[in-house]
Amino acid sequence: MKSLKPTKYIINPPYENNNPIKFTKQALEYLEPNGKLIIIMPRTTLKNNLNETKQILKNAKLDFIIKMPEKLFREQSRTVNTAIFGFTKTKHQPQDRTIFYTLKDDGLVNIQHKGRVDKFNKWQSIKNEIMDIIISSQEKYQKRILDDDRNLDLIGVRDTKDDEITLGEIFNFEKGSLASEASQDGEYTFITASEDFKTHTNATHNCEALIYAVGTGGSLGRCHYFNGKFIASNLCLILTPKNKDEIEMKFYAKYLNMLIEQIVEDLADGAAKPTIKENELKKYKIKSINKDKQK
CATH class of the missing domain: 3.40.50.150 (Vaccinia Virus protein VP39)
Known part of the structure; x- marks a missing residue:
């Protein structure tokens, strides 16, 4: 040839x-x-x-x-x-x-x-x-x-004059533990990729966190904010701040939801059921925004 x-x-x-x-x-x-x-x-x-x-x-x-x-x-x-x-x-x-x-x-x-x-x-x-x-x-x-x-x-x-930072530098990452269909009548909030929260008899976390959908098609990239006792779906990642003094979690929930389309386009992998890999999301770069501008 x-x-x-x-x-x-x-x-x-x-x-x-x-x-x-x-x-x-x-x-x-x-x-x-x-x-x-x-x-x-x-x-x-x-x-x-x-x-x-x-x-x-x-x-x-x-x-x-x-x-x-x-x-x-x-x-x-x-x-x-x-x-x-x-x-x-x-x-x-x-x-x-x-x-x-x-x-x-x-x-x-x-x-x-x-x-x-x-x-x-x-x-x-x-x-x-x-x-x-x-x-x-x-x-x-x-x-x-x-x-x-x-x-x-x-x-x-990205050609930008703005400072950038990876999500892994801002947040600790942890995988949710419960199957999405395993809701029960209970006193604790069960957070899945769907828009509405469910309930369960157990809670695994009591903190301020973002719950980020990484394993479900139509809701891929959706980000929930929650503060309190909850349990999360195993199709989601739980993001907690590495430095609470530098992070406004409600701001980042809105920010990541604004970036859904771009993040999914950049990171979604798979065919019938696209997913976002945890390691890829950790390395994803976003604009670094100081605490005063987050409020």
């Missing part, structure tokens, strides 16, 4: 056995300098193979990531959420920017015996918008993925 001196590859590899990252590395090896690779693979491929990704970026620039609509592909009877990754075979520099775009709807509908069809003639305008974003490199979709020290951040390095 290398003897053909390819300058372009478009690949849809099999998704099992870590094949996507293998195909990515192989294709880039065969490509001529400044050649282009477009490959569709699970959204988390690069994140789940950080060492290989760092090696790839020494030889290839990541031009764009287009998140595809959910439940578009199935592999071995399970849904796989995918993205299209675009590379150029030249070293990715810290100042290089990657386009991040989420295609929530491609306009196609499923029709029995025909598959996905452009029944309402939406695709052409959607395609034109995507092409315009990629070709013109629209700034609002761009982020750096390497900082000045070549540390990799696949969510994107």
